[in-house]
Amino acid sequence: MADLHDLSLRARNAFYDLSVAPAEVRNSALLASAAALRSRSEAIFAANAQDVKAAEEENLAAPLLQRLKFGPEKLDQVVRGLEALAKLPDPIGATTLATEITEGLNLYRVTCPIGVIGVIFESRPDALVQIGSLAIKSGNAVLLKGGREALLTNRELASALREALASVSLPEDCVQLLETREDVASMLKEDRLIDLIIPRGSNAFVRYIMDNSRIPVLGHADGLCHVYIDRAADPDMAVRIAVDSKTQNVSVCNAMETLLVHQDIAQSLLPRLADALRDAGVTLRGDPATCELISCDPATKEDWSTEYLDYVLSIRIVPSLEEAIWHINRLGSHHTDAIVTADEEAAKTFLSRVDSSGVYWNVSTRFSDGFVYGFGAEVGIATGKIHARGPMGLEGLTTYKYKLLGSGQTMAEMKRGDRQYTHRPLSSDCPV
Amino acid sequence: MADLHDLSLRARNAFYDLSVAPAEVRNSALLASAAALRSRSEAIFAANAQDVKAAEEENLAAPLLQRLKFGPEKLDQVVRGLEALAKLPDPIGATTLATEITEGLNLYRVTCPIGVIGVIFESRPDALVQIGSLAIKSGNAVLLKGGREALLTNRELASALREALASVSLPEDCVQLLETREDVASMLKEDRLIDLIIPRGSNAFVRYIMDNSRIPVLGHADGLCHVYIDRAADPDMAVRIAVDSKTQNVSVCNAMETLLVHQDIAQSLLPRLADALRDAGVTLRGDPATCELISCDPATKEDWSTEYLDYVLSIRIVPSLEEAIWHINRLGSHHTDAIVTADEEAAKTFLSRVDSSGVYWNVSTRFSDGFVYGFGAEVGIATGKIHARGPMGLEGLTTYKYKLLGSGQTMAEMKRGDRQYTHRPLSSDCPV
Numbered sequence: 001m002a003d004l005h006d007l008s009l010r011a012r013n014a015f016y017d018l019s020v021a022p023a024e025v026r027n028s029a030l031l032a033s034a035a036a037l038r039s040r041s042e043a044i045f046a047a048n049a050q051d052v053k054a055a056e057e058e059n060l061a062a063p064l065l066q067r068l069k070f071g072p073e074k075l076d077q078v079v080r081g082l083e084a085l086a087k088l089p090d091p092i093g094a095t096t097l098a099t100e101i102t103e104g105l106n107l108y109r110v111t112c113p114i115g116v117i118g119v120i121f122e123s124r125p126d127a128l129v130q131i132g133s134l135a136i137k138s139g140n141a142v143l144l145k146g147g148r149e150a151l152l153t154n155r156e157l158a159s160a161l162r163e164a165l166a167s168v169s170l171p172e173d174c175v176q177l178l179e180t181r182e183d184v185a186s187m188l189k190e191d192r193l194i195d196l197i198i199p200r201g202s203n204a205f206v207r208y209i210m211d212n213s214r215i216p217v218l219g220h221a222d223g224l225c226h227v228y229i230d231r232a233a234d235p236d237m238a239v240r241i242a243v244d245s246k247t248q249n250v251s252v253c254n255a256m257e258t259l260l261v262h263q264d265i266a267q268s269l270l271p272r273l274a275d276a277l278r279d280a281g282v283t284l285r286g287d288p289a290t291c292e293l294i295s296c297d298p299a300t301k302e303d304w305s306t307e308y309l310d311y312v313l314s315i316r317i318v319p320s321l322e323e324a325i326w327h328i329n330r331l332g333s334h335h336t337d338a339i340v341t342a343d344e345e346a347a348k349t350f351l352s353r354v355d356s357s358g359v360y361w362n363v364s365t366r367f368s369d370g371f372v373y374g375f376g377a378e379v380g381i382a383t384g385k386i387h388a389r390g391p392m393g394l395e396g397l398t399t400y401k402y403k404l405l406g407s408g409q410t411m412a413e414m415k416r417g418d419r420q421y422t423h424r425p426l427s428s429d430c431p432v
Numbered sequence: 433m434a435d436l437h438d439l440s441l442r443a444r445n446a447f448y449d450l451s452v453a454p455a456e457v458r459n460s461a462l463l464a465s466a467a468a469l470r471s472r473s474e475a476i477f478a479a480n481a482q483d484v485k486a487a488e489e490e491n492l493a494a495p496l497l498q499r500l501k502f503g504p505e506k507l508d509q510v511v512r513g514l515e516a517l518a519k520l521p522d523p524i525g526a527t528t529l530a531t532e533i534t535e536g537l538n539l540y541r542v543t544c545p546i547g548v549i550g551v552i553f554e555s556r557p558d559a560l561v562q563i564g565s566l567a568i569k570s571g572n573a574v575l576l577k578g579g580r581e582a583l584l585t586n587r588e589l590a591s592a593l594r595e596a597l598a599s600v601s602l603p604e605d606c607v608q609l610l611e612t613r614e615d616v617a618s619m620l621k622e623d624r625l626i627d628l629i630i631p632r633g634s635n636a637f638v639r640y641i642m643d644n645s646r647i648p649v650l651g652h653a654d655g656l657c658h659v660y661i662d663r664a665a666d667p668d669m670a671v672r673i674a675v676d677s678k679t680q681n682v683s684v685c686n687a688m689e690t691l692l693v694h695q696d697i698a699q700s701l702l703p704r705l706a707d708a709l710r711d712a713g714v715t716l717r718g719d720p721a722t723c724e725l726i727s728c729d730p731a732t733k734e735d736w737s738t739e740y741l742d743y744v745l746s747i748r749i750v751p752s753l754e755e756a757i758w759h760i761n762r763l764g765s766h767h768t769d770a771i772v773t774a775d776e777e778a779a780k781t782f783l784s785r786v787d788s789s790g791v792y793w794n795v796s797t798r799f800s801d802g803f804v805y806g807f808g809a810e811v812g813i814a815t816g817k818i819h820a821r822g823p824m825g826l827e828g829l830t831t832y833k834y835k836l837l838g839s840g841q842t843m844a845e846m847k848r849g850d851r852q853y854t855h856r857p858l859s860s861d862c863p864v
Contacts, residue, residue, distance in 0.1 A: 099806050114818070401790070410672055410796045411798035
């Protein structure tokens with residue numbers, strides 16, 4: 001078992017150096033990572049083959065096994081990702097507020113990295129490179145804990161990133177790999193040294209983290225997404241969006257789990273929606289009104305709060321737009337919810353009142369993703385409202401500090417009225 | 433004892449209505465609050481007189497008693513604050529990112545309120561109006577728990593705000609008063625209904641909150657601020673800033689608690705600094721090198737981590753700028769730290785490497801404050817790095833949502849390549 005206090009302390013010291021490294025140096029670390037991954041590819045593939053073999057022997061489920069595989073195609077993808085990330089603008093050092101407080105005293109708010117971030121992620125090994133590289137680009141040190149099944153692959157990938165950091169004279173302790181659950185439990189205690197924990201995983205797991213640490217936690221607990229078909233919906237579009245939201249990929253957090261249909265359109269549209277969904281392999285569960293219109297199993301109370309991540313969908317007929325909004329706000333997970341309607345007023349009401357990170361008009365819920373949004377990549381999708389919301393890219397990994405540049409001003413002078421507050425906006429960036 | 437689940441639920445429903453109220457309506461609620469406070473002034477002063485009398489009988493310390501008093505002058509101040517707040521720009525509804533994702537599919541990031549916020553604050557009753565009004569302006573519902581000593585005053589103030597909300601047809605449950613510690617304990621359990629807790633109080637109290645809730649917590653635990661006198665400091669300025677940072681108000685979180693002096697300037701400057709601080713009534717404690725240069729008590733290990741909030745100061749002579757930075761990052765509270773120097777390079781290094789919400793060059797630490805920064809008022813000063821840092825005004829009370837406006841796009845089309853990602857920046861604001 002690793003000494004997590006020592007490891008966190010080394011991460012913190014590494015962060016202090018990384019945080020003041022110029023953007024060119026951080027970007028060269030990313031390009032050096034791409035080169036290191038290429039030059040170590042044989043070792044990475046061999047380690048991954050061992051991981052996959054062990055997982056097969058343990059009968060890991062097929063979709064998980066697929067995500068665990070890291071071959072030449074994944075490597076190409078990951079390398080292209082690193083090269084693209086190196087080209088993105090620097091997220092740190094930007095002046096976002098500049099105010100003259102009084103004569104000769106200027107306040108600047110400047111973006112900067114957060115510090116040391118602990119990320120716990122699932123079995124997909126390419127996530128290690130994505131998260132590690134977003135951290136390096138944004139000047140943060142990371143402690144990474146991946147899936148147990150991917151351990152040998154992750155060791156190789158983390159070594160490549162550490163070698164790349166050292167090759168551009170950055171501390172390799174900016175990226176560190178944790179290997180056991182006990183390491184995670186110990187990490188949660190280091191609230192003096194770690195600034196943020198990002199857990200990716202089940203609802204129960206995220207709650208376990210929150211209950212056992214003083215460190216702030218950002219992440220998503222659930223993805224219980226809704227599509228609401230308004231009475232003014234275009235029927236073709238409604239079918240297209242419902243089928244795509246449910247079935248384009250059932251095992252992801254932005255897939256639809258509950259379909260809400262306005263009562264005025266249910267009679268004409270629901271049978272067609274049901275046929276299209278059943279054709280796509282979906283099992284339907286409905287409220288009593290739905291069961292009268294189409295043949296389906298009755299939904300239980302639990303269905304409205306269940307993230308199936310499977311070819312199952314619950315359907316409810318609602319009397320009004322307001323009831324749809326109320327259903328979503330009360331039972332949803334504040335992830336992504338869509339309305340299908342041709343009525344702009346209805347869309348406006350839905351988009352303002354639904355309390356979710358993504359509120360969509362006439363588009364599939366599957367678009368809720370950092371790459372799709374143009375953020376390059378994401379560390380996770382935040383369903384809380386504090387700090388970051390929705391897909392978290394580079395911006396979510398930054399904070400800011402206030403730099404106040406004076407010439408000897410004292411509060412005593414201000415209180416005496418020797419000087420006056422000017423609060424004049426400045427157009428210049430912070431000079432130091 | 434109040435039913436906190438019911439109360440939180442009412443706050444949540446009130447939030448849904450407040451969050452979509454136009455800025456004019458939220459601003460009229462602030463002006464109506466000013467009017468309600470004026471028209472109820474006699475009742476407020478009478479309630480306050482009772483609170484003050486009870487506190488005197490309980491021998492409340494003089495500075496606390498001073499802060500508890502709410503007379504005509506405080507009322508004027510509070511009313512002027514409300515009028516100024518009504519004039520500030522609306523913090524919600526601003527489009528902060530606009531991107532075309534693919535043809536006919538536009539993504540907008542729009543600022544919005546956070547939701548329901550629980551604020552626990554100290555004995556000063558004017559804080560109730562400040563926090564309540566910042567919440568109304570930013571579209572958030574608040575549960576307020578003030579100091580026990582101010583209960584009768586707080587009841588009157590909260591009633592005035594609720595009456596004002598009702599007078600402009602906003603739900604009065606946007607502002608609710610909690611009265612007991614048990615209420616606070618119950619509130620911490622409502623993580624499905626409350627989005628954020630802001631505790632103002634002692635370090636131990638903030639940690640108690642963090643340990644007992646899944647709700648995100650923003651606040652400050654400690655204010656252990658440093659002034660570092662560099663070897664290139666102007667001696668007059670050094671004395672002025674040290675005295676002001678320590679003594680202008682000793683009982684506040686932005687007062688200096690530790691003075692660091694570069695060894696090259698210590699011999700010439702430290703005796704003068706010591707005289708000036710002693711003249712202002714400060715008791716000095718020093719490291720061994722300091723005790724050789726001036727007469728003072730030796731500092732213990734605990735002194736370097738102690739927030740005195742009193743006329744006491746610990747002084748350490750450091751061999752280098754780097755050691756000063758290391759001392760501050762290791763032992764400070766990441767609140768506000770200042771360097772006094774004429775050397776721009778030294779200032780730049782200090783400002784980049786010191787990991788605090790406020791990093792100051794040639795100015796007193798006492799300037800760390802929301803009013804001073806031009807934010808109108810503050811809900812608190814955040815020493816964490818997540819969401820908000822430093823003085824938290826209106827911006828700290830907002831989050832954002834992503835609004836995605838489409839015309840029937842599906843992920844299946846994107847994956848098939850029927851449509852291409854454009855990721856083109858848009859110059860327009862979100863139309864709905």
